[in-house]
Amino acid sequence: MITLASDFGTPYPATMKGVILRQCDARLVDIAHDFPRQDVRAAAFWLREVLPEFPPATHLVVVDPGVGTDRAAVVVEAGDHRIVAPDNGVALPAARRIVDDDEEIEVYEVAYDDDETASNTFHGRDVFAPAAARVHEVDEVAHADDVTPVDDWVDLTFPEPIRDEDAATGEVLVVDDFGNTITNIPGHVLDGHTSVRVNDEFAPVEDAYAARDPGERLVTVGSHGYVEFAVNQGRGDEAFDLTVGDAVDLDW
Amino acid sequence: MITLASDFGTPYPATMKGVILRQCDARLVDIAHDFPRQDVRAAAFWLREVLPEFPPATHLVVVDPGVGTDRAAVVVEAGDHRIVAPDNGVALPAARRIVDDDEEIEVYEVAYDDDETASNTFHGRDVFAPAAARVHEVDEVAHADDVTPVDDWVDLTFPEPIRDEDAATGEVLVVDDFGNTITNIPGHVLDGHTSVRVNDEFAPVEDAYAARDPGERLVTVGSHGYVEFAVNQGRGDEAFDLTVGDAVDLDW
Amino acid sequence: MITLASDFGTPYPATMKGVILRQCDARLVDIAHDFPRQDVRAAAFWLREVLPEFPPATHLVVVDPGVGTDRAAVVVEAGDHRIVAPDNGVALPAARRIVDDDEEIEVYEVAYDDDETASNTFHGRDVFAPAAARVHEVDEVAHADDVTPVDDWVDLTFPEPIRDEDAATGEVLVVDDFGNTITNIPGHVLDGHTSVRVNDEFAPVEDAYAARDPGERLVTVGSHGYVEFAVNQGRGDEAFDLTVGDAVDLDW
Numbered sequence: 001m002i003t004l005a006s007d008f009g010t011p012y013p014a015t016m017k018g019v020i021l022r023q024c025d026a027r028l029v030d031i032a033h034d035f036p037r038q039d040v041r042a043a044a045f046w047l048r049e050v051l052p053e054f055p056p057a058t059h060l061v062v063v064d065p066g067v068g069t070d071r072a073a074v075v076v077e078a079g080d081h082r083i084v085a086p087d088n089g090v091a092l093p094a095a096r097r098i099v100d101d102d103e104e105i106e107v108y109e110v111a112y113d114d115d116e117t118a119s120n121t122f123h124g125r126d127v128f129a130p131a132a133a134r135v136h137e138v139d140e141v142a143h144a145d146d147v148t149p150v151d152d153w154v155d156l157t158f159p160e161p162i163r164d165e166d167a168a169t170g171e172v173l174v175v176d177d178f179g180n181t182i183t184n185i186p187g188h189v190l191d192g193h194t195s196v197r198v199n200d201e202f203a204p205v206e207d208a209y210a211a212r213d214p215g216e217r218l219v220t221v222g223s224h225g226y227v228e229f230a231v232n233q234g235r236g237d238e239a240f241d242l243t244v245g246d247a248v249d250l251d252w
Numbered sequence: 253m254i255t256l257a258s259d260f261g262t263p264y265p266a267t268m269k270g271v272i273l274r275q276c277d278a279r280l281v282d283i284a285h286d287f288p289r290q291d292v293r294a295a296a297f298w299l300r301e302v303l304p305e306f307p308p309a310t311h312l313v314v315v316d317p318g319v320g321t322d323r324a325a326v327v328v329e330a331g332d333h334r335i336v337a338p339d340n341g342v343a344l345p346a347a348r349r350i351v352d353d354d355e356e357i358e359v360y361e362v363a364y365d366d367d368e369t370a371s372n373t374f375h376g377r378d379v380f381a382p383a384a385a386r387v388h389e390v391d392e393v394a395h396a397d398d399v400t401p402v403d404d405w406v407d408l409t410f411p412e413p414i415r416d417e418d419a420a421t422g423e424v425l426v427v428d429d430f431g432n433t434i435t436n437i438p439g440h441v442l443d444g445h446t447s448v449r450v451n452d453e454f455a456p457v458e459d460a461y462a463a464r465d466p467g468e469r470l471v472t473v474g475s476h477g478y479v480e481f482a483v484n485q486g487r488g489d490e491a492f493d494l495t496v497g498d499a500v501d502l503d504w
Numbered sequence: 505m506i507t508l509a510s511d512f513g514t515p516y517p518a519t520m521k522g523v524i525l526r527q528c529d530a531r532l533v534d535i536a537h538d539f540p541r542q543d544v545r546a547a548a549f550w551l552r553e554v555l556p557e558f559p560p561a562t563h564l565v566v567v568d569p570g571v572g573t574d575r576a577a578v579v580v581e582a583g584d585h586r587i588v589a590p591d592n593g594v595a596l597p598a599a600r601r602i603v604d605d606d607e608e609i610e611v612y613e614v615a616y617d618d619d620e621t622a623s624n625t626f627h628g629r630d631v632f633a634p635a636a637a638r639v640h641e642v643d644e645v646a647h648a649d650d651v652t653p654v655d656d657w658v659d660l661t662f663p664e665p666i667r668d669e670d671a672a673t674g675e676v677l678v679v680d681d682f683g684n685t686i687t688n689i690p691g692h693v694l695d696g697h698t699s700v701r702v703n704d705e706f707a708p709v710e711d712a713y714a715a716r717d718p719g720e721r722l723v724t725v726g727s728h729g730y731v732e733f734a735v736n737q738g739r740g741d742e743a744f745d746l747t748v749g750d751a752v753d754l755d756w
Contacts, residue, residue, distance in 0.1 A: 001273070003266070009681025010536035011550050014507070017533055018557030021505070028533070029269055029280070032262035037682065038737050046263050053270030053377070065737055068712020120712040122727030125557070177261025178289065208320020208372040223374030233290050233317055253525070255518070281521055281532070284514035298515050305522030305629070429513025430541065460572020460624040475626030485542050485569055 001057040002136050005031035005047060006124060007038060008062065015122075016060065016129040023133035026058070038065040040090050042174045042244065044156050045182075047083075048093040049224050056080030060132040063090055068120035073110040073127050074153055077141050084110070084132040086123070089156025107153045111146040161185045167251035170227070172242050179235025181242050182228050185250060187221030195219075196252045198229065198240060209233070253309040254388050257283035257299060258376060259290060260314065267374075268312065268381040275385035278310070290317040292342050294426045294496065296408050297434075299335075300345040301476050308332030312384040315342055320372035325362035325379050326405055329393050336362070336384040338375070341408025359405045363398040413437045419503035422479070424494050431487025433494050434480050437502060439473030447471075448504045450481065450492060461485070505561040506640050509535035509551060510628060511542060512566065519626075520564065520633040527637035530562070542569040544594050546678045546748065548660050549686075551587075552597040553728050560584030564636040567594055572624035577614040577631050578657055581645050588614070588636040590627070593660025611657045615650040665689045671755035674731070676746050683739025685746050686732050689754060691725030699723075700756045702733065702744060713737070 002020060004013055013033045020026065031050055035043040043063040051059055056079070064071075064086040072087035078095035085091040087109070095105050110131045112118050118126040134144040141147060161170035161184050170185035190196065195204045196219055206218040214233040217240065222228035227250065230236040237243060254272060256265055265285045272278060283302055287295040295315040303311055308331070316323075316338040324339035330347035337343040339361070347357050362383045364370050370378040386396040393399060413422035413436050422437035442448065447456045448471055458470040466485040469492065474480035479502065482488040489495060506524060508517055517537045524530065535554055539547040547567040555563055560583070568575075568590040576591035582599035589595040591613070599609050614635045616622050622630040638648040645651060665674035665688050674689035694700065699708045700723055710722040718737040721744065726732035731754065734740040741747060 005263075010538055011509075011554050012680075014533070014535040014554050015557050018554060018559070021533070022557070022559045029266070029273070031266040034262055050263050050266050050270060053267050053274070055270070055274045065718075066714050069714045119727045121724065121732075125727065176264075210318050210321045214317075220373060223371045223377060228373075257515075281518070281525070283518040286514055302515050302518050302522060305519050305526070307522070307526045428516075462570050462573045466569075472625060475623045475629060480625075 001029060001055070002026040002132050003029045003031050003051070003054060003057055003059045004033070005035065005043065005059065006033045006062040007035040007043065008033050008124065012122070012124060015125050016062075019125055019129040020060075020133045023130065024137050026133070026136050029054075029057075031059070035063055036174075036244070038063065039244075040065065040088050041156065041158070044090045044093045045158070045174050047090065048097045051081065051083070051094040052097045054081070057082075058132050058136040059083045059091075059094075060128055061085040061090055062124040062128050064088070064123060067123050072153075073112060073123070073131060074150075075108040075110060075131065075135055075141055075144075075147060077106040077108070079104060082135050082141055084128055084135055086128075087154050089154045092156050093158065106141070107150055108141055108147045109150045111148065158184050163189065167249065168227075170248050170250070172244050172246045172248060173226075175237045175244060178230075179237045180222060180228050180230045181236045181240060182222055182224065182226055183248050185227040185248065187225050187227055189250065190219065190221060190227060193252045196250055199249050203229070203240075253281060253307070254278040254384050255281045255283050255303070255306060255309055255311045256285070257287065257295065257311065258285045258314040259287040259295065260285050260376065264374070264376060267377050268314075271377055271381040272312075272385045275382065276389050278385070278388050281306075281309075283311070287315055288426075288496070290315065291496075292317065292340050293408065293410070296342045296345045297410070297426050299342065300349045303333065303335070303346040304349045306333070309334075310384050310388040311335045311343075311346075312380055313337040313342055314376040314380050316340070316375060319375050324405075325364060325375070325383060326402075327360040327362060327383065327387055327393055327396075327399060329358040329360070331356060334387050334393055336380055336387055338380075339406050341406045344408050345410065358393070359402055360393055360399045361402045363400065410436050415441065419501065422500050422502070424496050424498045424500060425478075427489045427496060430482075431489045432474060432480050432482045433488045433492060434474055434476065434478055435500050437479040437500065439477050439479055441502065442471065442473060442479060445504045448502055451501050455481070455492075505533060505559070506530040506636055507533045507535050507555070507558060507561055507563045508537070509539065509547065509563065510537045510566040511539040511547065512537050512628065516626070516628060519629050520566075523629055523633040524564075524637045527634065528641050530637070530640050533558075533561075535563070539567055540748070542567065543748075544569065544592050545660065545662070548594045548597045549662070549678050551594065552601045555585065555587070555598040556601045558585070561586075562636050562640040563587045563595075563598075564632055565589040565594055566628040566632050568592070568627060571627050576657075577616060577627070577635060578654075579612040579614060579635065579639055579645055579648075579651060581610040581612070583608060586639050586645055588632055588639055590632075591658050593658045596660050597662065610645070611654055612645055612651045613654045615652065662688050667693065671753065674752050674754070676748050676750045676752060677730075679741045679748060682734075683741045684726060684732050684734045685740045685744060686726055686728065686730055687752050689731040689752065691729050691731055693754065694723065694725060694731060697756045700754055703753050707733070707744075
């Protein structure tokens with residue numbers, strides 16, 4: 001199985017599928033192709049949520065603001081999962097979520113000939129899709145052509161919230177398609193509270209969106225385990241006036 | 253085969269696919285994941301159009317404004333089709349279209365442990381996807397774990413138009429991505445007419461969009477068999493100033 | 505394998521998949537279903553880029569402003585590829601890209617009964633999807649039911665740019681989802697230049713988007729081999745104030 005994720009919209013993902021299917025017969029599953037454009041951190045967040053839900057697979061990820069520069073292409077191996085991606089850290093949060101111990105993560109560099117075979121604008125087609133097909137076909141990543149273990153790669157971690165007994169300061173990491181506004185503050189800070197102050201304004205803490213009337217705002221623990229600002233049948237980002245990267249002060 | 257339909261956008265449908273593929277090896281086919289948000293009736297309309305076109309399958313449907321409340325999860329069995337969905341009626345119009353006789357529809361409740369294993373915000377991942385995989389794997393729905401026949405469930409029917417000899421009053425049920433504005437008025441009321449009045453303004457009746465010049469409006473019978481307001485190569489909803497739920501007076 | 509491409513949005517492509525899967529067991533791969541509405545030339549451009557990347561397949565293409573008129577339905581055979589589409593030229597640029605010699609292209613007409621079995625508004629479901637399934641199932645296109653070789657069909661070619669030694673005049677063919685603005689001017693006219701004038705304003709020529717700072721504009725050779733106007737991590741169409749069909753004067 002090869003999954004595909006990108007910020008490509010259409011029809012470029014289909015080009016990658018054609019390239020893969022010329023090389024191998026893998027089942028293909030789309031993760032998403034509308035990740036926020038060239039937002040490596042947002043893609044890393046969603047991949048951490050989604051990829052660990054899959055059975056062992058090769059995951060092709062192309063969110064790649066550095067295409068055409070000298071950034072490397074890598075395969076990140078985490079347990080039975082292999083993530084083929086640009087070396088910009090996008091794969092690392094998912095890899096760490098998949099394994100019990102960071103030591104189990106291995107990273108390989110994918111060699112490619114920028115001058116000869118790869119365009120400078122579409123490495124998804126010219127570098128990453130062929131590499132995903134090669135990696136899919138082998139028992140051991142190291143057996144794939146043009147793939148070499150490396151000790152040095154680009155990492156990516158999410159900012160840690162600052163917490164004390166009656167407050168937490170964090171940041172909006174992503175906003176989902178519903179408008180649910182997801183922070184880096186762990187959900188258990190809400191335990192035992194029926195309301196909290198969000199940037200100085202009170203909002204109720206609820207277990208479910210539908211606990212409030214349609215159109216009303218609430219603070220909840222999202223399916224990912226983080227504090228999330230939402231509106232029942234509406235958009236939390238608009239009601240709380242928050243967007244990706246905004247600081248969030250929570251106190252109770 | 254398992255089909256998937258939701259109002260989730262991305263990447264949440266991929267999470268459901270991962271959960272399913274960890275449990276079974278079904279072919280997966282997307283119906284749509286951009287149904288109008290939390291609009292159970294619109295989803296029910298589209299599912300009635302699309303699901304009967306499929307060979308026997310398990311259909312996973314999550315349009316679920318009641319997630320986290322005590323609404324049940326159900327499997328609606330209609331002939332060789334099984335629709336796994338929240339108990340809000342979304343599956344029933346499709347089920348009735350699939351069978352010849354409503355008596356052939358059976359409904360089962362899916363037990364789940366809200367406190368232990370299910371989040372209150374993402375039952376697609378925690379309840380419906382696992383249930384779809386379990387139902388897919390068995391010969392008889394009743395053989396699936398945590399599934400029990402029930403006599404009582406939430407139904408959903410579309411409003412009936414009011415008709416007399418020279419007029420019909422109905423309602424806009426959905427607007428498709430082209431802007432075609434689809435009512436609950438059966439298409440045969442247009443038989444023999446070359447124009448009708450729509451909310452007091454005349455419009456021509458045509459067999460095909462291209463029967464009018466680009467940009468011109470028309471009334472036609474859509475592929476679903478209902479009266480539809482359209483513009484050749486344009487948007488009928490804008491030209492007729494109609495949106496979902498609006499009343500429509502037709503006379504001739 | 506059957507690929508699917510259309511301007512349908514959702515959920516109509518799923519209806520076509522259901523129809524196909526009732527008839528055969530083909531692997532299904534989506535190309536795109538958000539091609540610009542009823543823009544045959546844009547669809548033809550993208551299909552020319554994408555379809556040749558696939559292994560031999562049947563390709564179902566429905567961008568069909570003439571649905572319900574007397575335009576024919578065709579199968580365009582190019583090497584081991586078969587493209588089932590309306591007879592409006594949408595398949596021809598892809599077919600020519602697939603073969604070495606235009607003489608290898610064969611075109612067949614698909615008979616259908618407009619009065620009996622086909623709606624006038626959804627030939628994707630009623631004509632093209634069933635034809636794609638029939639064509640997928642046979643060794644030779646001519647062996648499929650209701651398919652007849654023809655000598656006459658609608659062609660489509662892209663406009664040729666006008667070039668002299670120090671200038672080229674072309675046209676914007678398509679804008680991709682990133683805002684990259686793609687012309688019909690072959691990329692090699694940029695060879696040896698570090699900047700060019702685009703409609704009288706200078707812009708730098710670069711090998712890669714990331715060669716400029718984020719937000720800065722550039723002229724490059726896109727992955728399709730044509731001159732393209734772009735902004736690193738931004739939208740080229742907005743920065744260059746260009747849209748599909750606009751004339752482009754390039755000089756150096």
